[in-house]
Amino acid sequence: MRGLGEAIVQRLTQAGASVVLTGRGLEALQRVESQVAAAGGQALGLQSDIGSLQDSQKVIDQAAERFGRIDILVNNAAVFPPSMFSEVSEEVWDQTVDTDLKGAYFLAQFAAKAMISAGHGGRIINFLSTDAFRPTGMLSAYGAAKLGLWSATQAMAKELAEHRILVNAITPGSIITEERIEKFKDTFGVSEVDGAVKTREKLQAAVKGGAFAQMLTTLMPLGRPGIPTRSPLNF
Numbered sequence: 001m002r003g004l005g006e007a008i009v010q011r012l013t014q015a016g017a018s019v020v021l022t023g024r025g026l027e028a029l030q031r032v033e034s035q036v037a038a039a040g041g042q043a044l045g046l047q048s049d050i051g052s053l054q055d056s057q058k059v060i061d062q063a064a065e066r067f068g069r070i071d072i073l074v075n076n077a078a079v080f081p082p083s084m085f086s087e088v089s090e091e092v093w094d095q096t097v098d099t100d101l102k103g104a105y106f107l108a109q110f111a112a113k114a115m116i117s118a119g120h121g122g123r124i125i126n127f128l129s130t131d132a133f134r135p136t137g138m139l140s141a142y143g144a145a146k147l148g149l150w151s152a153t154q155a156m157a158k159e160l161a162e163h164r165i166l167v168n169a170i171t172p173g174s175i176i177t178e179e180r181i182e183k184f185k186d187t188f189g190v191s192e193v194d195g196a197v198k199t200r201e202k203l204q205a206a207v208k209g210g211a212f213a214q215m216l217t218t219l220m221p222l223g224r225p226g227i228p229t230r231s232p233l234n235f
Contacts (some may be wrong), residue, residue, distance in 0.1 A: 003110075004022070004054060004076055004172070005021070005076050005077070006032055008074055008076060008099065009021050009032055009036065009043060009157070010032075010035075012072070012074075013036045013039070013041030013042070013161075014039075014041070015045060015180070017071075017072065018041075018043070018066075018067045019036070019041070019042070019043045019044070020043070020044045020045075020046060020048070020059065020062070020063040020066070020067070021033070021043060021044070021045050021186045022045075022046050022047075022048045022050070022059055022077070023045075023047065023048070024047065024048070024049055025047075026045075026047045027119070029045030029046070029047060030045055030111060032045065033045040039210045042067075044062070044063070044066055044067075046058075046059050046062060049103075050077045050099055050103035050104065050107060050233070051095075051098035051099045051102065051103045052103075053106050056103065056106055056107040056110055057110050059110075060107070060110040060111055060114050064114050069114070069115075069118040069120060070115055070118070070122065071109040071115075071120065071122050071123065071155070072122065072123045072124075072125070073108060073122070073123070073124045074125045074127070075104040075107060075124070075125065075126045075127060075149075076119045076127045077099060077103065077104070078100045078127065078129075078142070078146075079095060079096055079099045079100065079142075080096070080100075080129075080131075080139050080142040081095065081096065081138060081141075081142075082138045083139075083140070083141065084137065084138065084140070084168060085137075085140040088140060088141050092141055092225070093141050095140065096141040096142055096145050097144075097145045099145075100142060100145035100146060100149065101145040101146075101148045101149050101152075101189075104126060104127075104137070104149055104152075105149070105152050106128065108124050108152075108167075111124060112124065112156070112160055112163075112165060115163065115165050116160075116163045120164075121165055121166075122166075123165070123166050123167075123168075124156060124160070124165060125167075125168050125169070125170060126149055126150075126167070126168070126169045126170070127155045127169070127170050127171075127172070128146045128147075128149060128150050128153075128169050128170065129142065129143065129146045129171065129172070130170040130171055130172070130173045131143040131146065132144075132146035132147040132149075132150060132171070133138055133147070133171070146208070149169070150169055153167055153168070153169040153179075169203075196199040198221065212228030
């Protein structure tokens with residue numbers, strides 16, 4: 001529970017929502033849960049693996065039990081082990097598809113059933129990736145899974161509309177998270193998330209030093225990757 005996921009939780013609780021957050025790392029879940037509580041919000045961290053249908057059903061059941069009903073599902077969990085198409089193993093493929101497609105698909109199904117049962121409508125938001133539509137060549141399994149989720153999103157939207165459940169997809173580009181900062185700092189000199197302008201300048205200066213930096217700075221329309229924010233006024 002870091003990066004985009006943490007920012008999503010913070011923004012939802014700022015808006016007054018009671019949030020159930022999930023992930024495989026218990027320590028991170030407890031940290032975000034404590035931060036939300038300290039700010040006066042309500043959050044419940046549940047350790048789970050989205051690739052496990054049993055775990056996902058338990059999450060939906062516990063969320064409904066704790067807060068009464070489910071109004072919004074945000075499918076943000078993803079894995080993206082980098083590997084060229086010719087080098088993707090069955091293990092990497094299964095791990096990626098189980099999390100990014102199968103897991104998201106069935107978590108949405110379980111949430112939709114709970115929303116239909118409650119009769120209040122709802123929202124399902126699936127996170128995709130630009131790699132699904134403009135492959136970089138380094139994340140072929142990830143792109144394939146996310147493109148599958150795009151097709152599923154459209155099918156969900158059509159089927160669930162009669163139940164007043166709105167289904168949308170969000171397709172962010174590359175996002176600078178804490179994990180990526182750790183990977184970038186030795187190679188590209190990016191040691192902290194200190195603003196979009198400075199991050200852009202550092203990455204642009206490193207274009208000649210590596211193909212990945214060049215991809216980030218030249219393929220994004222704004223010339224820089226995104227940065228998770230926790231405040232509605234922090235752009």
